[in-house]
Amino acid sequence: MNLDDIDRSILAHLRRDGRAPVSDIARQVGLSPAPVSRRIERMESAGVIRGYVAVIDDPQSGSLEAFTEVRLSGSTETGELGDILREVPEVQEFFTIAGDPDALVRIRVDDVDHLQRVVNAMRRTGKLTGTKTLIVMHTWNRAHGTGGT
Template identity: 40%
Template sequence: MSELDPIDRSILRLLAADASLSLNDIAEKVGLTATPCWKRIKRMEEAGIIKGRVAVLDADKLGLPVSVFVSVETSDHSASWLGKFHEAVQNTPEIVGAWRMSGDVDYLLHVVVPDIAAYDSFYRKLIEMVPLRNVSSRFAMERMKEGALPI
């Protein structure tokens, strides 16, 4: 896809802030009519820039107030192990984010659970699914910022 112009970036900022905006609202805010605005959005979807549109949910109000950042180290970097780990990450709903890292930690997981007992259950399940060398958990005390990409 060619470089994003200022109108594309404005559309992306609007969608990132509120994906429920109507096409007409977005078009009006960026100074276009609906059809060219729709074409830009469609082009960015097809290019994979817009991967989807989601609702941002309140974890506390849904009974999932505990956020844990889990550092995972492994001594096995084989394709077989990676396949098992990838499957475990994809099939574990408590894991809401996962990254392969550089440095002394191999993977970083963002886990949400209702309480410490549920985290303990998650942890036991994780270490049964794949062999791990070291797991370190850090419990979030306060969410200070959550937002859109700086477009």
């Protein structure tokens, strides 16, 4: 899908506030609400906008976030990793990447013990040759300018 400058501006506003009224976005991009609404619907239908989420202040919610580097066994395809990780509810997202490691997995858990259980479960699949887990201590988000400590 080809995006023009107005589409990109609409996306920038939605990144900052996915619940912003169409009338507010329209005013900021210089259009009336109807064409802005049509553009948003078109981007949703095309998969450019895949959904809307709430940004949670993790320290206040009592949860812990971590990133786990994953190294795959020589016979494991990246698609197999996706099949495994989609079944782990604590996995928020994962990225297959070039170089070492093979993938980076973002995990949300209740506490360190819960994190250990999740990492151990991933290891038990036999598809990984190694992991390295990093616990998030502070976050910042460009779109929202916020984060927890």
